[in-house]
Amino acid sequence: MGTKVLPIPEDEKIFVQETEDGRCYWLPTGEEYKCVVTSPKKGSKLKGLKSFIVYQLTPTFNNIQVSRRYKHFDWLHERLQAKYCFIATPPLPDKQISGRYDEQFIEHRRTQLQEFVDYVCRHPILSRSRVWQHFIMCTDEKRWKAGKRQAEKDELMGVNYFNAIHCSDMAVDAIKIDIKTDSFSRFITGLDPVVKNFMAMSTDQGKKYQNLYKRELQKIGQSFIALGHALESDCPGRSTLTNALRRTGEVYNDIGRLYEEQPRLDWEPLADKFHIYRGVINNFPDVISIHKSAVQKKKDCERLVTEHKMEPQELRELSRRTDVIARSLMAEETHFQSEIDIHVNQSMKNHLVEQIGFYQKIVSKLEEALAAYNA
Numbered sequence: 001m002g003t004k005v006l007p008i009p010e011d012e013k014i015f016v017q018e019t020e021d022g023r024c025y026w027l028p029t030g031e032e033y034k035c036v037v038t039s040p041k042k043g044s045k046l047k048g049l050k051s052f053i054v055y056q057l058t059p060t061f062n063n064i065q066v067s068r069r070y071k072h073f074d075w076l077h078e079r080l081q082a083k084y085c086f087i088a089t090p091p092l093p094d095k096q097i098s099g100r101y102d103e104q105f106i107e108h109r110r111t112q113l114q115e116f117v118d119y120v121c122r123h124p125i126l127s128r129s130r131v132w133q134h135f136i137m138c139t140d141e142k143r144w145k146a147g148k149r150q151a152e153k154d155e156l157m158g159v160n161y162f163n164a165i166h167c168s169d170m171a172v173d174a175i176k177i178d179i180k181t182d183s184f185s186r187f188i189t190g191l192d193p194v195v196k197n198f199m200a201m202s203t204d205q206g207k208k209y210q211n212l213y214k215r216e217l218q219k220i221g222q223s224f225i226a227l228g229h230a231l232e233s234d235c236p237g238r239s240t241l242t243n244a245l246r247r248t249g250e251v252y253n254d255i256g257r258l259y260e261e262q263p264r265l266d267w268e269p270l271a272d273k274f275h276i277y278r279g280v281i282n283n284f285p286d287v288i289s290i291h292k293s294a295v296q297k298k299k300d301c302e303r304l305v306t307e308h309k310m311e312p313q314e315l316r317e318l319s320r321r322t323d324v325i326a327r328s329l330m331a332e333e334t335h336f337q338s339e340i341d342i343h344v345n346q347s348m349k350n351h352l353v354e355q356i357g358f359y360q361k362i363v364s365k366l367e368e369a370l371a372a373y374n375a
Helices: 070-083 103-122 130-137 141-153 158-164 174-234 236-264 267-306 312-372
Strands: 014-018 024-026 035-045 050-059 066-069
Touching: 014 312, 024 312, 035 103, 050 070, 050 103, 050 130, 066 070, 066 130, 070 103, 070 130, 070 141, 070 158, 103 267, 103 312, 130 141, 158 312, 174 236, 174 267, 174 312, 236 267, 236 312, 267 312
Parallel strands: none
Antiparallel strands: 014 024, 035 050, 050 066
């Protein structure tokens, strides 16, 4: 429960703000910023024996570019999870061995990493983390390696980090906290399979657009073209009709290509967004369990005090730490709910805008085909 006393550097302190109605928030300690992931390119070492993809990251607060590989992201993710046990860390894209250097895969991986980076940048605590700042700012190889070693030796991590969290000294209402925690836990449990299913549906739709729907539309197109050729062979004077049929077939082929290209604009971004939220949701039970363990320990200590096996002062100190853990959990819950309210809303709007544009293109193509019959 964070009993080890460690020196707390100023930039490692975390503040929880509490409203009159008991809602807790992470207090931002700096200006908001973004970080762009761009220009993935193939790199190699050991005279070409080892190949990898390098991504460029550019934070908006300094516009200085750094190069990072997926394995660096993997290392960062491990550090963030180890250091911030009270934060539901967003996931990285799934690892893939085959097709790693396929151009389409590389670009999709870049957009997935961008989703991860965006979530971290929006988080009031993760975005100010020393290890994250080192990751997006360090351009010198020697300093990069030294910073990695320092992060790996960091003692201010896990439950010890609760010592760095500053919040109200007022005792929390244990009953209200239990009710809120149980309610949020049920919310997360119910949300998990739904988000998993939604992500699978989005991925499935993207694949169907690129394969099944495209193939079906090309079949339709070939049927119209074949009909045009067949009618033309009997009566060359039917040129208006046969040309229109061929044009209709070409239009359906064009629509098939539109289906193939569309998922990167709507279904893939939606699946990538929900991959992030699914990972965050999966991490919440661990965050909640820290709070529940602390509450149980407090109850055990209260019993020890009544049995005169523990000093009341020790219980007061333990109660204070339990309250810090409770407020940290509530602050993280608030952040996640804000994420859902703002960014899922925006994702759905973006998706529908792209879908409307897509079907408008299809209507336009079909109108072209119709016009050919009136020529």
